[in-house]
Amino acid sequence: MTEKRTFADLLWRAVLYGWALCILFPLVWVIYESLKTNPEFFQNIWALPSQIQWQNYSNAWNEYGFGRALLNTLYYVGGSLIVSLFFTTINAYALTRMQFKGRNLIWSLIMLSLFLPGVNALVPQYVVMRELGLTNSLTGLIILSSLGESVFYLMLLGGFMKSLPKDLEESATMDGASLFQIFWRVIVPLSTPGIVTVAIFKFMGYYNNFMGPFIYLSDPDKYPIAVQMYQANKLMEFSADWVTLFAGVTIAMIPSIIIFVLFQRLIMEGATMGAVKG
Numbered sequence: 001m002t003e004k005r006t007f008a009d010l011l012w013r014a015v016l017y018g019w020a021l022c023i024l025f026p027l028v029w030v031i032y033e034s035l036k037t038n039p040e041f042f043q044n045i046w047a048l049p050s051q052i053q054w055q056n057y058s059n060a061w062n063e064y065g066f067g068r069a070l071l072n073t074l075y076y077v078g079g080s081l082i083v084s085l086f087f088t089t090i091n092a093y094a095l096t097r098m099q100f101k102g103r104n105l106i107w108s109l110i111m112l113s114l115f116l117p118g119v120n121a122l123v124p125q126y127v128v129m130r131e132l133g134l135t136n137s138l139t140g141l142i143i144l145s146s147l148g149e150s151v152f153y154l155m156l157l158g159g160f161m162k163s164l165p166k167d168l169e170e171s172a173t174m175d176g177a178s179l180f181q182i183f184w185r186v187i188v189p190l191s192t193p194g195i196v197t198v199a200i201f202k203f204m205g206y207y208n209n210f211m212g213p214f215i216y217l218s219d220p221d222k223y224p225i226a227v228q229m230y231q232a233n234k235l236m237e238f239s240a241d242w243v244t245l246f247a248g249v250t251i252a253m254i255p256s257i258i259i260f261v262l263f264q265r266l267i268m269e270g271a272t273m274g275a276v277k278g
Helices: 002-033 038-043 055-062 066-097 103-115 118-131 138-147 151-162 167-174 179-190 192-207 211-216 225-239 242-277
Strands: none
Touching (some): 002 242, 055 066, 055 242, 066 151, 103 151, 118 138, 138 211, 167 179, 179 192
16 A cells, blocks of 8 residues: 555656646746847757847847737736626626526526537627727727626636525625625625635636737727737848747736736635535
8 A cells, every 4th residue: 555655646746747847848948048049949958048139138128028018918807807807706696606597597507608619709799899890999898798607707706605695695685784885894894715716717717818909909009019019020031030929928927927926826716615615
């Protein structure tokens, strides 16, 4: 038994170290490639830079538009996150804590949407956005992203809220609290780990969203970071300035890395509590 446990432990450690290597090595490689000159990159892609080239980051920020794209991304992601998180929290509360006719039917329809390919909605969505004059607009993209509820986030936050004791709402009702006061002052504070977890997942989804901005935005000055990176990659066919592109990739990675470092504990706690208790 001891030998089996030892072998399983070693195998598990090997898998973890393998995953860590697969994740960390590309990040480190991109960063030190971004500090080279183009001749150094083409001579030996594995060698360290002879002299650090910070100018690559300035070129990526200004000439390739990564600075403008990052600001566009912060506006798009921030607006979408605030509005969509508000709707997700209200929807999760209504579907898990309130009793009303048709609730089970609504849950069934929501679950049914899991089996419908999202690509089928692209054409009707585009027609509606065009008729409303919301194409080529970051604000229009925020509206579209905010109103498109995700089943995964709704189930995650709903499972977390469902685990809260009903006595809390009953006590608040006896004290004369209204429905909104119960939601805002009781449920929301207690659901903070779940809300933060959903917010981080939403942030990553919006930040890495490529298809939506690529379809609805036609002005390059409005491109978010994902589309701008695609455009910069297309330019490499003519300029082959790969070290500047690596600098742009590094700039694009910074917000995601910061979010992960700051909130990794809350991500694990919120996801685990919602999954186990829900």
